[in-house]
Amino acid sequence: DASESVVDTTNCDREPIHLPGAIQPHGCLLAFSLKARTLTHWSSHADQWLGVAPRGGESLAEFFTPTAVARLTALADDRPGIVHPLGGPILRTGAPRQAADAAAHVWSDALIVELEEGPPDGRGLAPDNLSLPRRLSLANQHFQASSTPDGLYDAIVREVREISGYDRVMLYRFLKGGHGAVVGEAVDPRFGSFLGLHYPATDIPQQARQLYVLNPIRSIADVNAEPVVLRSVNPLSSPPLDLSFSAFRAVSPIHVEYLQNMGVAASMSISLVIDGELWGLIACHHYSPRVLTFDRRAACEMLGTLAGPYLTTRLDSEAGKLQATRRSLLTEVMHDVASRPDFRDGLRDRAPQLRRVLDADGVVFCRRHDSLPFGQTPSETVVRAIEKRLADHPDAVWSTDVLGEEFPDLAEDLSGVAGCLAVATEASDLSAVIFFRGEYAREVRWAGEPTKVETPTAEGGRLSPRHSFAEWRDTVRGQSIEWSASDLVLASEVRLALIELLSRRAANIARLND
Ligand code: BLA
Numbered sequence: 001d002a003s004e005s006v007v008d009t010t011n012c013d014r015e016p017i018h019l020p021g022a023i024q025p026h027g028c029l030l031a032f033s034l035k036a037r038t039l040t041h042w043s044s045h046a047d048q049w050l051g052v053a054p055r056g057g058e059s060l061a062e063f064f065t066p067t068a069v070a071r072l073t074a075l076a077d078d079r080p081g082i083v084h085p086l087g088g089p090i091l092r093t094g095a096p097r098q099a100a101d102a103a104a105h106v107w108s109d110a111l112i113v114e115l116e117e118g119p120p121d122g123r124g125l126a127p128d129n130l131s132l133p134r135r136l137s138l139a140n141q142h143f144q145a146s147s148t149p150d151g152l153y154d155a156i157v158r159e160v161r162e163i164s165g166y167d168r169v170m171l172y173r174f175l176k177g178g179h180g181a182v183v184g185e186a187v188d189p190r191f192g193s194f195l196g197l198h199y200p201a202t203d204i205p206q207q208a209r210q211l212y213v214l215n216p217i218r219s220i221a222d223v224n225a226e227p228v229v230l231r232s233v234n235p236l237s238s239p240p241l242d243l244s245f246s247a248f249r250a251v252s253p254i255h256v257e258y259l260q261n262m263g264v265a266a267s268m269s270i271s272l273v274i275d276g277e278l279w280g281l282i283a284c285h286h287y288s289p290r291v292l293t294f295d296r297r298a299a300c301e302m303l304g305t306l307a308g309p310y311l312t313t314r315l316d317s318e319a320g321k322l323q324a325t326r327r328s329l330l331t332e333v334m335h336d337v338a339s340r341p342d343f344r345d346g347l348r349d350r351a352p353q354l355r356r357v358l359d360a361d362g363v364v365f366c367r368r369h370d371s372l373p374f375g376q377t378p379s380e381t382v383v384r385a386i387e388k389r390l391a392d393h394p395d396a397v398w399s400t401d402v403l404g405e406e407f408p409d410l411a412e413d414l415s416g417v418a419g420c421l422a423v424a425t426e427a428s429d430l431s432a433v434i435f436f437r438g439e440y441a442r443e444v445r446w447a448g449e450p451t452k453v454e455t456p457t458a459e460g461g462r463l464s465p466r467h468s469f470a471e472w473r474d475t476v477r478g479q480s481i482e483w484s485a486s487d488l489v490l491a492s493e494v495r496l497a498l499i500e501l502l503s504r505r506a507a508n509i510a511r512l513n514d
Pocket of ligand 1: 251
């Protein structure tokens with residue numbers, strides 16, 4: 001059934017992007033069976049590179065110099081997914097399209113050799129003709145000199161832009177639920193800035209994210225170039241070649257359309273992986289076709305790898321500092337509250353600071369029969385429903401960032417609040433404290449319309465990525481910024497501080513009554 005193979009915006013998670021059966025035309029691909037070392041697949045324009053038209057079944061020695069054959073034979077035993085650059089003269093025959101550079105890797109029972117045009121500008125990398133190690137050393141020093149995550153983001157995009165020369169280099173960070181935001185950018189001033197824009201999770205489907213953890217780099221030299229199909233010895237029986245590690249893998253037509261709609265002509269992205277998870281991407285755009293040499297791509301890839309540990313360190317240190325600030329604010333607030341004759345006066349006066357401790361938009365102090373709200377809070381009905389939920393909960397802390405989903409019947413009473421973090425204090429004059437956060441969607445700048453636009457085509461109503469990239473704010477209705485692990489830790493500290501305060505007070509009253 002042909003309709004099953006049509007990829008659209010509703011099923012793009014299922015597109016096997018590692019098996020496109022084609023490559024981009026600026027490179028040439030030859031695949032050999034790992035056991036027999038005979039040619040199984042080749043890009044249909046391979047004759048332009050080899051000077052002869054492959055038929056399939058040829059040995060390595062038919063195409064490559066003895067030195068190259070020795071290298072290929074040796075690397076065939078290396079671990080899969082390691083891309084080996086090949087030096088020296090590679091091809092036995094000269095060809096109309098001189099292959100000046102080459103690399104090879106093993107993947108899925110195939111030895112894949114990829115040829116590309118030069119010059120292999122090993123002489124040095126622009127803009128100042130520095131050698132690769134010197135360029136990387138400079139970048140590393142800039143990474144080291146950064147003291148905050150923002151400073152590091154900036155250093156990363158500037159270094160990648162220097163080496164790659166793309167019009168725009170962005171640091172794209174994944175957030176909750178897989179959506180993402182541009183947190184760093186180096187861009188040619190002729191083009192507008194995307195800094196701070198958010199994009200929906202669906203822009204990068206699941207299987208692409210998995211592939212990007214496996215292989216950290218991919219590029220599209222010209223989104224308008226016609227892909228070159230792969231031929232194979234045995235078109236009917238041989239499975240499609242797995243191009244997970246190919247430098248020239250033809251890109252999903254849906255993504256090509258997306259870039260075309262964005263006005264982008266060439267792109268490259270490099271994975272930022274932290275603890276085995278895709279933390280973000282260095283995403284590059286060019287507004288005219290752009291092919292990077294192997295050296296330059298390798299340098300960018302190394303910057304991405306280098307950036308990972310720096311990101312971990314800067315993010316941890318920022319989180320640590322923030323936590324320390326919030327903790328000392330809490331201590332100060334509790335000190336003041338404890339010093340008041342009536343602690344409720346203290347809570348009332350210090351509610352704004354207590355809210356800041358948890359990064360909350362509102363807080364409610366609950367008592368047996370009423371409650372004291374401060375800042376952005378929902379109706380009393382919602383507060384009581386949360387208290388009940390807290391009481392039913394085995395832990396003394398309960399939180400959600402989708403209140404509307406937890407209490408569908410109370411959606412009308414939320415007043416723009418979407419998240420709550422509640423702690424039980426179990427005293428009659430203070431039974432619980434509930435912190436609230438407003439709806440996230442109001443605070444976020446979305447790029448383009450997150451819901452996809454339907455484009456009528458010949459096939460009739462196939463979906464395509466959106467065509468409008470005008471900034472607008474919407475979606476993620478009813479969600480707040482999620483409560484982080486450190487929010488939960490602080491909430492427990494708030495709870496313990498209040499319980500201590502209440503029990504000391506109870507002890508004092510008991511003493512007075514003695
Ligand atoms: C891939 N989508 C990507 C990639 C990026 C984005 C960076 C990696 C490929 C590349 O380097 O170009 C998305 N690019 C962005 C975002 C920004 C950017 C968010 O510059 C922000 C500034 N895309 C859709 C929809 C589908 C889709 C609806 O919007 C599916 C129906 C698919 N995106 C899609 C696919 C890939 C992709 C299939 C994989 C492309 C590939 O590697 O073959």
